[in-house]
Each structure stands twice: as structure tokens, then as C-alpha cells.
Amino acid sequence: MTEKDFRCGTVALLGVPNVGKSTLMNHLIGAKVAIVTPKPQTTRHRILGIYTDDSRQIIFVDTPGIHKGSKQLNKNMVRVAYAAAEEADVLAIMQDASKPLDRPTKMLIERFADGRLKQPRIHVLNKVDRADKARLLPRLQQLQQLDPGAMAYVPVSARKGIQTDSLLNELTRHLPVQPPLHDPDWFTDQSQRQLAAEYVREQVFLSMHQEIPFQTAVDIERFEEHGDVIEIDAVILVGSERHKPMLIGKGGEGMKSVGTKARKGLEEILGCRVRLNLWAKVDADWFNHPGKLMDLGLGAEQ
Numbered sequence: 001m002t003e004k005d006f007r008c009g010t011v012a013l014l015g016v017p018n019v020g021k022s023t024l025m026n027h028l029i030g031a032k033v034a035i036v037t038p039k040p041q042t043t044r045h046r047i048l049g050i051y052t053d054d055s056r057q058i059i060f061v062d063t064p065g066i067h068k069g070s071k072q073l074n075k076n077m078v079r080v081a082y083a084a085a086e087e088a089d090v091l092a093i094m095q096d097a098s099k100p101l102d103r104p105t106k107m108l109i110e111r112f113a114d115g116r117l118k119q120p121r122i123h124v125l126n127k128v129d130r131a132d133k134a135r136l137l138p139r140l141q142q143l144q145q146l147d148p149g150a151m152a153y154v155p156v157s158a159r160k161g162i163q164t165d166s167l168l169n170e171l172t173r174h175l176p177v178q179p180p181l182h183d184p185d186w187f188t189d190q191s192q193r194q195l196a197a198e199y200v201r202e203q204v205f206l207s208m209h210q211e212i213p214f215q216t217a218v219d220i221e222r223f224e225e226h227g228d229v230i231e232i233d234a235v236i237l238v239g240s241e242r243h244k245p246m247l248i249g250k251g252g253e254g255m256k257s258v259g260t261k262a263r264k265g266l267e268e269i270l271g272c273r274v275r276l277n278l279w280a281k282v283d284a285d286w287f288n289h290p291g292k293l294m295d296l297g298l299g300a301e302q
């Protein structure tokens, strides 16, 4: 390997919600820079995760799941995903191979297969650890018919790390030959402050049910380093008066549990002690308010 052969470029991770885009990115770069939950619409903004070794630097762009939604937040999320696709060198279009190919996934594949975007497309069939092996071959054939112009169709398990090295190699083949764009030690564009907001939101998503998490956001009001301790004040915005006691829980137990779990995760990724103070605040329409969405890092350009 000479410097002349080094490959570097961006790979957009695209797909409907919940197919495992963030799980795959975290696995490939070896750090939890994007939160993961079993609920759809977990990722709300564009997140970079950078993989570097001796021969390549792959800049992954994790995107919000592409879906239909009437709130301004949902529209922004989808816009961010399509913008990431336009800017990337390679499109990794993911689907959940453990479920039958549903209509939204099919529509998404057809949309990218129309050739409007010229970048190479690689289809990633995720969750093969849970998929019926007998269905995999017919699924690959179906996919080949839907998008005959794709470069490859790669079955993987992001959770178990199955075939993920082959995927890395396949992606690398389609990247431009150029020197690394980023310092090899740099692995994400997420600031510590953004990670703090996201780790809290992950715990809110995991602890709340029905529509409540989708009307929740986290705003970091204070982020200060004092020696080896980071002190964080975070406000959890909820969409209605009714949601607030549900989040706080009996005797504050719900909120306490969110705080403890988020703090532990943060201590691990930030590598220091964290003091996390949480508040809940009602803001009935934050998800439709362009200015508030911008402030929360959830604008259409973010």
C-alpha cells in the first residue's frame, strides 16, 4: 500500500427508520456516537462517524430514517437524509432483512434506483442474524430486480458484526483515491454537548411509550468542565402537560432512572465523571417551530 492508493470518501447510510443505520455506523467505527433504540425515528440529525486504517478513511454519514410525517421536525429529518445522499460519494441503502420487504422500503429503493443520483449504490441487508436463511436468496433476487444498477447487495448483521468487514471492503472499492480528509484520531463530528443531549434523549426514548418520545427533545443549558468532572444541566422538552408526570414518574423515579442511565453512558464515552441535572419542561409545539428546531440542532440544514 502506497500513499497513492489511499482511498477516502463519504458513505451516506440511508433507509427507512429502524433498519439499523446507527447500529451499523457505531459498530464499524467502534464507538457509540449515534444513539440506538428499538423505536423508529431515533436519529434526528446528520451524524458523522469516521473509520480510518492504513489504507482508507471512510466517512460515514448516519441519517434520519426516511418516512412520512406532517410535523416540521419530520420534514426536516427527511430533507437532511436526502441532502446527505446528494453530497455523498457512495450510497449505502439499508433494509431490515428479517422482515418482508415492505412498501416504504420498496418505494425508497425505487427512488434511489431511478438514477437521478449518480453515485454508486450498495444495498445493505441488515439483521441477518434474525432473518430466515431460506428467504435470503429470494430477497437478494428481488432486490436485484428492483435495482439492477446497484454495485452490490451485502447481507450483514450490524449487531453481531456478521459480514461487516466485507461491507467495508465493498464500500472502499467505490471511494475516490485521495489522502485522508480528517485526522485519523478524529472519529465523529458530535461535540460532547451534542452527545450529552443525545444520550439523555436515548433514555427518554427507551423509557417512554406511544407518541410521547416523538414529542420529546433535550436542550443542554449548561455544560461545564470542573477538573475531572463535567457538570451538565439538561432540559427535557415534552409536548404536553400530560406527558410531564409520565416522564417524571412516581416520586421522581422515572426521571431519576433516565438520569442515571444517561450519566453512565456519558461517563463511558467521555472518559470522565459526569454530574447530570435534569428538568422537564412543557413546550407544546417545539417540533413545528423553525426557530426552536434550529436552536435544538434540528433545522433542515443540520
Ligand SMILES: Nc1nc2c(ncn2[C@@H]2O[C@H](COP(=O)(O)OP(=O)(O)OP(=O)(O)O)[C@@H](O)[C@H]2O)c(=O)[nH]1
Binding pocket: 015, 016, 017, 018, 019, 020, 021, 022, 023, 024, 035, 036, 037, 038, 039, 040, 041, 042, 043, 044, 063, 064, 065, 066, 126, 127, 128, 129, 130, 156, 157, 158, 159, 160
Ligand atoms: N437483531 C438485530 N437487531 C439489530 C441489528 N441492527 C440493529 N438492530 C436493532 O434495530 C433497532 C434499530 O436500530 P437503529 O440503529 O436505531 O436503527 P436506525 O436505522 O438508525 O433507526 P432510525 O434512527 O430511527 O432511522 C435497535 O433495536 C437495534 O438494536 C442487527 O443486525 N440485528
Ligand SMILES: [Mg+2]
Binding pocket: 021, 022, 023, 034, 035, 042, 043, 062, 063, 064, 065
Ligand atoms: Mg438511527
